[in-house]
Amino acid sequence: xxxxxxxxxxxxxxxxxxxxxxxxxxxxxxxxxxxxxxxxxxxxxxxxxxxxxxxxxxxxxxxxxxxxxxxxxxxxxxxxxxxxxxxxxxxxxxxxxxxxxxxxxxxxxxxxxxxxxxxxxxxxxxxxxxxxxxxxxxxxxxxxxxxxxxxxxxxxxxxxxxxxxxxxxxxxxxxxxxxxxxxxxxxxxxxxxxxxxxxxxxxxxxxxxxxxxxxxxxxxxxxxxxxxxxxxxxxxxxxxxxxxxxxxxxxxxxx
Amino acid sequence: xxxxxxxxxxxxxxxxxxxxxxxxxxxxxxxxxxxxxxxxxxxxxxxxxxxxxxxxxxxxxxxxxxxxxxxxxxxxxxxxxxxxxxxxxxxxxxxxxxxxxxxxxxxxxxxxxxxxxxxxxxxxxxxxxxxxxxxxxxxxxxxxxxxxxxxxxxxxxxxxxxxxxxxxxxxxxxxxxxxxxxxxxxxxxxxxxxxxxxxxxxxxxxxxxxxxxxxxxxxxxxxxxxxxxxxxxxxxxxxxxxxxxxxxxxxxxxxxxxxxxxxxxxxxxxxxxxx
Ligand SMILES: Nc1ncnc2c1ncn2[C@@H]1O[C@H](COP(=O)(O)OP(=O)(O)OP(=O)(O)O)[C@@H](O)[C@H]1O
Ligand SMILES: [Mg+2]
Numbered sequence: 087x088x089x090x091x092x093x094x095x096x097x098x099x100x101x102x103x104x105x106x107x108x109x110x111x112x113x114x115x116x117x118x119x120x121x122x123x124x125x126x127x128x129x130x131x132x133x134x135x136x137x138x139x140x141x142x143x144x145x146x147x148x149x150x151x152x153x154x155x156x157x158x159x160x161x162x163x164x165x166x167x168x169x170x171x172x173x174x175x176x177x178x179x180x181x182x183x184x185x186x187x188x189x190x191x192x193x194x195x196x197x198x199x200x201x202x203x204x205x206x207x208x209x210x211x212x213x214x215x216x217x218x219x220x221x222x223x224x225x226x227x228x229x230x231x232x233x234x235x236x237x238x239x240x241x242x243x244x245x246x247x248x249x250x251x252x253x254x255x256x257x258x259x260x261x262x263x264x265x266x267x268x269x270x271x272x273x274x275x276x277x278x279x280x281x282x283x284x285x286x287x288x289x290x291x292x293x294x295x296x297x298x299x300x301x302x303x304x305x306x307x308x309x310x311x312x313x314x315x316x317x318x319x320x321x322x323x324x325x326x327x328x329x330x331x332x333x334x335x336x337x338x339x340x341x
Numbered sequence: 342x343x344x345x346x347x348x349x350x351x352x353x354x355x356x357x358x359x360x361x362x363x364x365x366x367x368x369x370x371x372x373x374x375x376x377x378x379x380x381x382x383x384x385x386x387x388x389x390x391x392x393x394x395x396x397x398x399x400x401x402x403x404x405x406x407x408x409x410x411x412x413x414x415x416x417x418x419x420x421x422x423x424x425x426x427x428x429x430x431x432x433x434x435x436x437x438x439x440x441x442x443x444x445x446x447x448x449x450x451x452x453x454x455x456x457x458x459x460x461x462x463x464x465x466x467x468x469x470x471x472x473x474x475x476x477x478x479x480x481x482x483x484x485x486x487x488x489x490x491x492x493x494x495x496x497x498x499x500x501x502x503x504x505x506x507x508x509x510x511x512x513x514x515x516x517x518x519x520x521x522x523x524x525x526x527x528x529x530x531x532x533x534x535x536x537x538x539x540x541x542x543x544x545x546x547x548x549x550x551x552x553x554x555x556x557x558x559x560x561x562x563x564x565x566x567x568x569x570x571x572x573x574x575x576x577x578x579x580x581x582x583x584x585x586x587x588x589x590x591x592x593x594x595x596x597x598x599x600x601x602x603x604x605x606x607x608x609x610x611x612x613x614x615x616x
Contacts, residue, residue: 219428
């Protein structure tokens with residue numbers, strides 16, 4: 087590659103995507119070996135899940151409440167407030183649940199994973215692990231990647247539950263919608279396969295994307311304080327962009 | 342009767358090693374040998390590549406040319422699995438300790454055992470505590486690495502490097518940050534490991550007095566090559582410009598003290614100016 091090309095941001099961007107793709111292959115290849123370290127995997131799931139639980143619950147509650155409030159007034163224009171439960175649930179399951187959870191997890195757990203791995207590299211811990219004849223890809227990278235894939239859909243479910251609770255709080259308790267109408271309409275229109283499972287698939291993919299980016303950024307962070315800080319920021323930026331882009335593509339295929 | 346050909350093959354054999362890092366030539370044809378069951382010291386000015394040499398021995402770095410053989414096998418030619426099998430038999434003390442920060446001292450030392458053996462918990466505990474006792478830190482078993490001083494961290498790293506009773510131990514500056522008492526204990530430990538278990542040791546260090554107590558042989562590296570070798574006592578008194586300068590600590594001589602740099606006066610903007 088000529089130096090002219092190397093300074094082109096487009097070329098560098100494509101090269102980075104390619105590197106990340108190769109890294110994905112390496113991490114996925116190390117997954118079978120990493121199952122030996124199931125303790126580490128459990129620890130990481132607990133880590134990602136517990137770390138993000140509070141923020142996911144809080145945000146789920148508020149998103150559900152805002153959604154109910156906004157939609158209530160929009161629906162009342164058409165006299166369709168009875169559909170509030172349905173609309174809130176569909177928006178959460180199909181769209182907001184997976185996407186907002188992914189953005190929250192990227193900001194909360196993703197940054198922590200990047201910083202942790204970046205510092206492990208900077209303090210020679212990754213080299214030390216490899217010198218003790220343990221593959222750092224299998225011991226450090228894969229468990230964190232898998233933990234994201236597993237924890238994300240669970241967190242999205244929590245987010246959705248809190249969102250519906252928040253919607254119920256605003257729609258029924260505050261605005262006086264009939265409780266039976268709220269639940270009845272929701273349960274009769276929301277479809278397990280089409281709506282809930284589609285949302286779960288999205289979450290699983292987002293979990294993979296966010297944790298892959300977080301692990302990759304940490305693994306390739308320059309071994310300096312500045313390098314780690316910069317990589318942490320990039321985790322959030324790239325995760326957000328990629329999650330929203332993937333969301334569009336997956337929605338287009340699913341509907 | 343022992344014939345020369347019956348002499349055991351050296352455990353480590355480096356031939357014509359050439360290395361470049363970031364455009365800088367680190368080794369330019371380095372040869373050295375480490376006999377089985379010996380304690381060998383590698384010395385040299387800061388930045389000559391002593392750590393780099395150890396990284397070659399464990400396959401963390403590939404040579405640009407030349408061969409590095411450990412236990413008869415070419416390190417660069419090993420598969421990933423072969424490399425890991427080799428590393429299981431090498432203990433490595435990192436220059437900056439490199440303890441795993443989310444494990445306690447005990448778990449750090451236990452880490453290699455947990456990964457590669459299925460020892461019952463009690464036996465594992467006994468082994469780990471024995472090694473910690475040897476470095477005087479049995480009482481610190483439950484501390485986290487962030488609660489250790491630099492010298493304590495080095496001793497924990499040392500305990501971790503020897504926990505497997507490997508065939509070869511590479512110590513990168515084991516004496517840094519140790520008080521005189523700890524230094525003596527560590528010296529005694531290195532000697533005991535060598536004499537009772539026959540573990541071959543390579544140690545990189547600058548402390549000549551300490552090295553003279555344990556090492557069978559010293560290699561002095563400078564400028565990418567081996568410049569002197571021999572038994573410690575003989576080498577310390579040898580009358581070569583390299584050893585005279587290095588062991589005498591003089592700034593002028595064949596060993597460069599300065600990292601390669603442009604002319605000093607010119608860089609300060611003094612060139613050609615009248616006094
Ligand atoms: N990743 C790297 N990229 C470029 N140059 C490097 C890299 N790592 C080390 N070097 C260079 O290699 C040389 C040897 O480094 P090394 O760490 O082996 O020195 P050392 O002999 O262990 O020194 P010290 O006694 O200070 O520990 C140094 O001059 C350093 O600038
Ligand atoms: Mg060094």
